[in-house]
Amino acid sequence: MGISRKATAHWEGDLKSGRGTISTPASGLMQDTRYGFNSRFGDEKGTNPEELIAAAHAGCFTMALANALAEAGHPAESLDSRAEVDLSMEGGPTMSAIRLFTKAKVPGIDEAKFRAVADDAKTNCPVSKALSAVPITLEAELLS
Template sequence: MGITRKASAHWEGDLKSGKGTLATPQSGLLDGTRYGFNSRFGDEKGTNPEELIAAAHAGCFTMALSAKLTEAGHPPESIDSTAEVDLSMEGGPTMSAIRLKTKARVPGIDDAGFRAIADDAKKNCPVSKALSAVPITLEAELIG
């Protein structure tokens, strides 16, 4: 049996002047979080789908990297990752690229071994798989 996670969206009004809210009832983390046209395509305060996808991807990749390093006998001391999601407006809004960047402190592993495991985590984390239609790149740096 799988795990189901839920989120909801409420919207009022037309696309450009309307406003919406997002909620994650299971965790309560998002509860009436604002989003709208100007928080997505401008600089108004609020979130947007691309930012939430970036957060989900950074989190998923980082957990997958930790698991794969540990499985290989190199549990990490720390991993810091970011994800940047580009929204192209050519031909209508579309996610055009995702850039993962990670820095990790991992005792007992060389750069080549770390890079191979990081590439595998990028390819196989559930969010990467779900976003496979979008080109995903990875910058992976071993620190310390």
């Protein structure tokens, strides 16, 4: 049996005027964090599914990259990543693009090797695999 992680969502009301909460009870990262139509499609404070997917993707990719660099004999000194998830409204809401950005300090690695390892981590991290229906790009910068 594999590992199972959980999050919960609660919603009251219709789509546009309703409100909900999302929680990650085990981690305590989010406890009844508010979300709703205007935090997803407007600029109201609160979270939304795309932001949570971006956080999960940034975290997963960064861990995969750290592991791949170490396995290649070049453990990272530091990795800073960001994910951006686009929600298109054409034909109904759909995730249309994901962009990963990372800046890395990795002693002793050349640019070509770093790029190859980063591209592999982008393709093979579990969240990238789960989101493979969405185009995913990567901008990877090797810092000196």
